[in-house]
Amino acid sequence: MPGTSLYSFPRKPLHDWSLTPEQAVALQRELAPRVERHDRLDDVEWIAGMDIGFEDEGATTRAAVVLLHWPDLTPVDEIVHREPTRMPYLPGLLSFREIPAALSAFARLSRRPDLVMVDGQGIAHPRRLGIAAHLGLWLDLPTLGVAKKRLCGRHGEVPAARGEWTALSDKRRDEDPGDAPVDASGRVIIGALLRSRQNVKPVIVSPGHRLSLATALDWTIACLGRTKLPEPTRLADRIASRRGSRFVEPGGSRL
Protein backbone atom coordinates (compact mmCIF):
# COMPACT_ATOMS: atom_id res chain seq x y z
CA MET A 1 0.00 0.00 0.00
CA PRO A 2 2.25 2.82 -1.20
CA GLY A 3 1.68 6.03 0.67
CA THR A 4 -0.02 4.32 3.58
CA SER A 5 2.60 4.24 6.30
CA LEU A 6 1.41 3.67 9.84
CA TYR A 7 3.93 6.25 10.97
CA SER A 8 4.45 8.99 8.45
CA PHE A 9 6.63 11.84 9.66
CA PRO A 10 6.05 14.64 9.75
CA ARG A 11 2.45 15.68 9.60
CA LYS A 12 3.46 19.03 8.24
CA PRO A 13 6.52 19.59 5.99
CA LEU A 14 8.84 22.27 7.32
CA HIS A 15 10.46 22.84 3.93
CA ASP A 16 11.90 20.97 0.97
CA TRP A 17 15.53 19.92 0.97
CA SER A 18 16.92 21.60 -2.11
CA LEU A 19 18.54 24.66 -0.59
CA THR A 20 21.72 26.63 -1.15
CA PRO A 21 23.97 27.03 1.90
CA GLU A 22 22.78 30.60 2.28
CA GLN A 23 19.14 29.55 2.23
CA ALA A 24 19.86 26.78 4.69
CA VAL A 25 21.39 29.24 7.15
CA ALA A 26 18.43 31.58 6.78
CA LEU A 27 16.10 28.66 7.42
CA GLN A 28 17.96 27.67 10.57
CA ARG A 29 17.50 31.20 11.92
CA GLU A 30 13.81 30.89 11.20
CA LEU A 31 13.39 27.45 12.74
CA ALA A 32 15.53 27.83 15.86
CA PRO A 33 12.85 29.82 17.73
CA ARG A 34 10.42 26.94 17.27
CA VAL A 35 12.54 24.54 19.28
CA GLU A 36 10.84 23.90 22.64
CA ARG A 37 12.25 23.34 26.08
CA HIS A 38 10.69 21.28 28.91
CA ASP A 39 11.95 20.20 32.31
CA ARG A 40 10.14 16.91 32.45
CA LEU A 41 9.72 14.02 30.11
CA ASP A 42 7.17 11.50 31.36
CA ASP A 43 5.82 8.16 30.23
CA VAL A 44 8.88 7.16 28.26
CA GLU A 45 8.64 3.58 27.09
CA TRP A 46 10.27 3.60 23.67
CA ILE A 47 13.61 5.25 22.95
CA ALA A 48 15.12 5.55 19.49
CA GLY A 49 18.75 5.99 18.49
CA MET A 50 19.70 7.43 15.10
CA ASP A 51 22.92 7.68 13.16
CA ILE A 52 24.06 8.07 9.57
CA GLY A 53 26.77 6.30 7.62
CA PHE A 54 28.02 6.48 4.03
CA GLU A 55 28.92 4.06 1.24
CA ASP A 56 30.41 4.33 -2.22
CA GLU A 57 32.84 7.04 -1.22
CA GLY A 58 29.95 9.08 0.12
CA ALA A 59 27.64 8.68 -2.87
CA THR A 60 25.13 6.70 -0.82
CA THR A 61 23.72 7.79 2.53
CA ARG A 62 22.74 5.07 4.99
CA ALA A 63 20.37 6.00 7.83
CA ALA A 64 20.01 3.68 10.81
CA VAL A 65 17.35 3.90 13.51
CA VAL A 66 17.13 1.54 16.45
CA LEU A 67 14.15 1.35 18.81
CA LEU A 68 14.76 0.24 22.39
CA HIS A 69 12.35 -0.52 25.19
CA TRP A 70 12.75 1.31 28.47
CA PRO A 71 14.04 0.53 31.07
CA ASP A 72 15.58 -2.75 29.94
CA LEU A 73 17.09 -1.13 26.83
CA THR A 74 16.20 -4.14 24.72
CA PRO A 75 16.37 -3.45 20.96
CA VAL A 76 12.95 -4.20 19.47
CA ASP A 77 13.30 -2.76 15.98
CA GLU A 78 16.09 -1.79 13.60
CA ILE A 79 15.68 0.11 10.33
CA VAL A 80 18.33 0.79 7.69
CA HIS A 81 17.45 3.08 4.82
CA ARG A 82 19.69 3.93 1.86
CA GLU A 83 19.37 6.75 -0.67
CA PRO A 84 21.62 8.93 -2.85
CA THR A 85 23.57 11.55 -0.93
CA ARG A 86 22.20 14.97 -1.74
CA MET A 87 24.80 17.44 -0.51
CA PRO A 88 28.33 17.58 0.89
CA TYR A 89 29.20 17.96 4.54
CA LEU A 90 29.45 21.57 5.62
CA PRO A 91 30.10 22.38 9.29
CA GLY A 92 26.88 23.85 10.66
CA LEU A 93 24.69 22.42 7.90
CA LEU A 94 24.93 18.75 8.76
CA SER A 95 21.19 18.28 9.21
CA PHE A 96 20.45 19.16 5.61
CA ARG A 97 22.73 16.35 4.50
CA GLU A 98 21.50 13.70 6.93
CA ILE A 99 17.90 14.34 7.94
CA PRO A 100 16.18 13.40 4.65
CA ALA A 101 17.45 9.83 4.89
CA ALA A 102 16.70 9.73 8.60
CA LEU A 103 13.06 10.68 8.03
CA SER A 104 12.61 7.79 5.59
CA ALA A 105 14.03 5.42 8.17
CA PHE A 106 11.74 6.74 10.93
CA ALA A 107 8.74 6.37 8.65
CA ARG A 108 9.36 2.63 8.58
CA LEU A 109 9.68 2.28 12.35
CA SER A 110 7.08 -0.01 13.93
CA ARG A 111 6.28 2.42 16.73
CA ARG A 112 6.52 6.09 17.42
CA PRO A 113 9.31 6.64 19.98
CA ASP A 114 8.87 8.78 23.10
CA LEU A 115 12.44 10.07 22.93
CA VAL A 116 15.07 10.15 20.20
CA MET A 117 18.82 10.24 20.76
CA VAL A 118 20.84 11.55 17.82
CA ASP A 119 24.52 11.27 16.98
CA GLY A 120 25.38 14.97 16.75
CA GLN A 121 24.56 18.29 18.39
CA GLY A 122 21.19 19.48 19.64
CA ILE A 123 21.25 23.23 20.30
CA ALA A 124 25.02 23.25 20.79
CA HIS A 125 25.20 24.81 17.35
CA PRO A 126 26.08 28.30 16.02
CA ARG A 127 22.41 28.99 15.27
CA ARG A 128 21.09 26.61 17.93
CA LEU A 129 19.77 24.15 15.39
CA GLY A 130 22.02 21.13 15.32
CA ILE A 131 20.73 17.93 13.73
CA ALA A 132 19.04 16.69 16.92
CA ALA A 133 17.05 19.91 17.34
CA HIS A 134 16.17 20.06 13.66
CA LEU A 135 15.07 16.43 13.60
CA GLY A 136 12.94 17.01 16.68
CA LEU A 137 10.97 19.69 14.85
CA TRP A 138 10.34 17.36 11.91
CA LEU A 139 9.35 14.38 14.00
CA ASP A 140 7.51 16.50 16.52
CA LEU A 141 9.19 14.45 19.26
CA PRO A 142 11.55 15.02 22.20
CA THR A 143 15.15 14.71 21.00
CA LEU A 144 18.65 15.15 22.37
CA GLY A 145 22.09 15.10 20.84
CA VAL A 146 25.09 13.06 21.90
CA ALA A 147 28.16 14.12 19.93
CA LYS A 148 31.72 12.87 20.06
CA LYS A 149 33.19 16.22 19.13
CA ARG A 150 32.45 19.89 19.78
CA LEU A 151 31.08 22.21 17.12
CA CYS A 152 31.06 25.47 19.06
CA GLY A 153 31.20 26.82 22.60
CA ARG A 154 33.74 26.67 25.43
CA HIS A 155 34.09 24.57 28.55
CA GLY A 156 36.36 23.86 31.45
CA GLU A 157 37.96 20.61 32.53
CA VAL A 158 35.71 17.61 33.12
CA PRO A 159 36.33 15.52 36.26
CA ALA A 160 37.61 12.03 35.40
CA ALA A 161 34.87 10.14 37.23
CA ARG A 162 31.98 8.57 35.35
CA GLY A 163 28.82 10.68 35.51
CA GLU A 164 30.64 13.99 36.04
CA TRP A 165 29.94 16.79 33.63
CA THR A 166 30.87 20.39 32.82
CA ALA A 167 28.75 23.00 31.10
CA LEU A 168 29.34 23.97 27.49
CA SER A 169 28.67 27.67 27.04
CA ASP A 170 28.64 30.10 24.15
CA LYS A 171 28.28 33.79 23.54
CA ARG A 172 24.61 34.81 23.30
CA ARG A 173 23.26 34.76 19.76
CA ASP A 174 20.19 36.24 18.12
CA GLU A 175 18.67 32.76 18.04
CA ASP A 176 18.81 32.40 21.83
CA PRO A 177 15.48 32.89 23.64
CA GLY A 178 15.42 35.60 26.26
CA ASP A 179 15.02 33.08 29.05
CA ALA A 180 17.88 30.87 27.93
CA PRO A 181 19.93 29.54 30.87
CA VAL A 182 23.19 31.41 31.39
CA ASP A 183 26.27 30.95 33.57
CA ALA A 184 27.85 33.42 35.99
CA SER A 185 29.46 35.23 33.07
CA GLY A 186 26.20 35.64 31.22
CA ARG A 187 27.16 33.10 28.60
CA VAL A 188 24.36 30.88 27.33
CA ILE A 189 24.58 27.26 28.40
CA ILE A 190 24.02 25.14 25.31
CA GLY A 191 25.04 21.70 26.51
CA ALA A 192 27.48 19.76 28.64
CA LEU A 193 30.54 17.56 28.35
CA LEU A 194 29.66 14.32 30.09
CA ARG A 195 32.20 11.81 31.32
CA SER A 196 30.30 8.71 30.25
CA ARG A 197 33.23 6.43 31.14
CA GLN A 198 36.06 6.80 33.60
CA ASN A 199 39.10 8.39 31.99
CA VAL A 200 37.57 8.35 28.53
CA LYS A 201 37.10 11.42 26.38
CA PRO A 202 33.71 12.95 27.34
CA VAL A 203 30.71 13.05 25.02
CA ILE A 204 28.86 16.28 24.34
CA VAL A 205 25.21 16.23 25.37
CA SER A 206 22.81 18.96 24.36
CA PRO A 207 19.03 19.26 24.35
CA GLY A 208 17.31 18.95 21.01
CA HIS A 209 13.54 19.52 21.09
CA ARG A 210 11.12 19.46 24.04
CA LEU A 211 13.52 18.83 26.91
CA SER A 212 16.05 20.67 29.06
CA LEU A 213 19.76 20.07 29.45
CA ALA A 214 19.18 18.49 32.88
CA THR A 215 16.68 16.07 31.38
CA ALA A 216 18.93 15.34 28.43
CA LEU A 217 21.75 14.49 30.82
CA ASP A 218 19.47 12.33 32.98
CA TRP A 219 18.36 10.20 30.05
CA THR A 220 21.80 9.95 28.54
CA ILE A 221 23.20 8.70 31.84
CA ALA A 222 20.24 6.37 32.31
CA CYS A 223 20.92 4.75 28.94
CA LEU A 224 24.62 4.28 29.60
CA GLY A 225 26.03 0.75 29.56
CA ARG A 226 29.71 0.20 30.15
CA THR A 227 30.63 1.94 26.93
CA LYS A 228 31.28 5.56 26.12
CA LEU A 229 28.13 6.02 24.06
CA PRO A 230 24.62 5.49 25.46
CA GLU A 231 22.91 2.35 24.08
CA PRO A 232 20.51 4.01 21.60
CA THR A 233 23.29 5.92 19.86
CA ARG A 234 25.83 3.13 20.21
CA LEU A 235 23.59 0.58 18.52
CA ALA A 236 22.54 2.96 15.76
CA ASP A 237 26.20 3.81 15.27
CA ARG A 238 27.14 0.16 14.83
CA ILE A 239 24.47 -0.48 12.24
CA ALA A 240 25.07 2.73 10.34
CA SER A 241 28.83 2.21 10.26
CA ARG A 242 28.81 -1.32 8.87
CA ARG A 243 30.37 -2.80 11.98
CA GLY A 244 28.37 -4.87 14.44
CA SER A 245 27.11 -8.32 13.51
CA ARG A 246 27.10 -7.98 9.77
CA PHE A 247 28.04 -11.36 8.43
CA VAL A 248 24.48 -11.67 7.25
CA GLU A 249 25.06 -12.47 3.62
CA PRO A 250 26.43 -16.01 3.34
CA GLY A 251 26.29 -16.79 -0.37
CA GLY A 252 22.66 -17.85 -0.31
CA SER A 253 20.30 -15.11 0.81
CA ARG A 254 19.09 -12.92 -2.03
CA LEU A 255 16.59 -10.35 -0.85
Place this chain on the structure above:
DNA sequence: GCGACAG
Protein backbone atom coordinates in the same frame (compact mmCIF):
# COMPACT_ATOMS: atom_id res chain seq x y z
C1' DG B 1 43.57 38.62 9.90
C1' DC B 2 43.95 33.74 11.93
C1' DG B 3 41.96 29.55 13.63
C1' DA B 4 37.94 26.28 14.37
C1' DC B 5 34.89 23.47 12.21
C1' DA B 6 29.03 17.86 14.53
C1' DG B 7 29.19 13.73 10.77
Place this chain on the structure above:
DNA sequence: ATCTTGTCGC
Protein backbone atom coordinates in the same frame (compact mmCIF):
# COMPACT_ATOMS: atom_id res chain seq x y z
C1' DA C 1 31.94 10.23 7.82
C1' DT C 2 35.58 6.83 5.53
C1' DC C 3 40.20 4.53 4.42
C1' DT C 4 43.16 1.06 7.50
C1' DT C 5 47.00 -2.98 11.35
C1' DG C 6 48.43 -3.54 15.04
C1' DT C 7 48.29 -2.64 19.79
C1' DC C 8 47.37 -1.24 24.72
C1' DG C 9 44.18 -2.19 28.58
C1' DC C 10 40.22 -3.99 31.45
